[in-house]
Amino acid sequence: MKTQYLKDVSTLKLKSDRCTGCGRCIEVCPHNVFGINDGRSVIVDKDRCMECGACVKNCPFKALEVKQGVGCAYAIIMGWLTGTEPSCDCSDNGSGGCC
Amino acid sequence: MQITSRELKIIPTSTQLTFNDVIGSWKARWGINRMNFIVEPGLYSVGNPSSNSSVLVSANYKMSFDKLRKELKAMDVWILVLDTKGINVWCAAGKGTFGTQELINRIAIVQLEKIVSHRTVILPQLGAPGIKAHEVSKFSGFKVIYGPVKAKDVKEFINSGMKATAEMRTVRFHAYDRLVLTPVDLVLSFKVSLMIFGVLFLLNLLGVGPFGFIDFYAYIGAVIVGCVLTPVLLPWIPGKAFAWKGWLLGIIWAVLVQVLNGWPDAPQYSLLRALGYLLILPPVSAFYAMNFTGSSTFTSFSGVLKEMKIAVPMIAISIFSGIVLLLVNSFIKY
Numbered sequence: 001m002k003t004q005y006l007k008d009v010s011t012l013k014l015k016s017d018r019c020t021g022c023g024r025c026i027e028v029c030p031h032n033v034f035g036i037n038d039g040r041s042v043i044v045d046k047d048r049c050m051e052c053g054a055c056v057k058n059c060p061f062k063a064l065e066v067k068q069g070v071g072c073a074y075a076i077i078m079g080w081l082t083g084t085e086p087s088c089d090c091s092d093n094g095s096g097g098c099c
Numbered sequence: 100m101q102i103t104s105r106e107l108k109i110i111p112t113s114t115q116l117t118f119n120d121v122i123g124s125w126k127a128r129w130g131i132n133r134m135n136f137i138v139e140p141g142l143y144s145v146g147n148p149s150s151n152s153s154v155l156v157s158a159n160y161k162m163s164f165d166k167l168r169k170e171l172k173a174m175d176v177w178i179l180v181l182d183t184k185g186i187n188v189w190c191a192a193g194k195g196t197f198g199t200q201e202l203i204n205r206i207a208i209v210q211l212e213k214i215v216s217h218r219t220v221i222l223p224q225l226g227a228p229g230i231k232a233h234e235v236s237k238f239s240g241f242k243v244i245y246g247p248v249k250a251k252d253v254k255e256f257i258n259s260g261m262k263a264t265a266e267m268r269t270v271r272f273h274a275y276d277r278l279v280l281t282p283v284d285l286v287l288s289f290k291v292s293l294m295i296f297g298v299l300f301l302l303n304l305l306g307v308g309p310f311g312f313i314d315f316y317a318y319i320g321a322v323i324v325g326c327v328l329t330p331v332l333l334p335w336i337p338g339k340a341f342a343w344k345g346w347l348l349g350i351i352w353a354v355l356v357q358v359l360n361g362w363p364d365a366p367q368y369s370l371l372r373a374l375g376y377l378l379i380l381p382p383v384s385a386f387y388a389m390n391f392t393g394s395s396t397f398t399s400f401s402g403v404l405k406e407m408k409i410a411v412p413m414i415a416i417s418i419f420s421g422i423v424l425l426l427v428n429s430f431i432k433y
Contacts, residue, residue: 030270
């Protein structure tokens, strides 16, 4: 059974004019978001994106943008409470579910 | 002039997991010694690797390292373990400790260029959120190849000439994958539960209660619904938001609690108390289900934030109103 999350939320953006079609984004994406069309990368299904940032980091041509972040409620709560950016830091204090 | 050269340090390891390795993994799943389940960063040899053998990069969380090496039976390879502070590859990549800098440094520290004649390192694909592959090659001379998501596919990946199928590149999240992640949340929830029981016990002493066995099992049930049942049944529960899915199973549990106590024919407690349970139990499940977003493999930051902006206030209001009803109920009785 397929796991799906909320629609129309991902901040992923692709600037086609910068893309050279090297295929690195297709290689690193864990959710099969990209495809190749006419020698350039295209976003096939943006709703599958989890904003992990793998494609952005590995694009040598800076053709991709995303607000990289952790999809973790506990991290966001801790961010709210401590006034910091939510990060996957639950491992440091031994609480929370992620990692 | 004296030229000093650092010694090459290679740590031999095996593909056979010992009884202690397996127990260690099991304990980590239950949150026991999880933050100290580590191996030393550095270069490891599996079998009898030569200067032509592949170099596989991993994290120093022992569960990650063990999952990799047990898949390398009858192979001669190197494993380069990065210092990820005992965190698994994917989470460490998200934090940046499985990162470009650490990889470049670790390659230099173990003097990888003296050990292998080729200039390639194979990284787990889930390390990619922390690594700029083009910068690694620029600064270390080593080209980054992303291997499959799962360690069990590594052998096939190498044997097929570094080709990963689309299946190998996609993260799955089957019922069993979800189940093994639930104990940690359950154990952590017990700590919170103990505090709540402490408060209820004090209220009982003060004569505000009495809170009893029904409250106890109703609450524990709601926690299990949120921490275990919702994650395992995740894709089959209607809706998309985790909190909603948890609430839905939670309301079923809350109704079941009422039925177990004689509703609607012979109720064993007042309507006020029944309403209190209906307001408290579902959001408790919703809260724990929402926290499972952190364990899941497909939720985005933007999505979780959107879900929480609605869910958190509703959870708070609902639980607060429910507690007020329960307290009013016990005041009326005494």
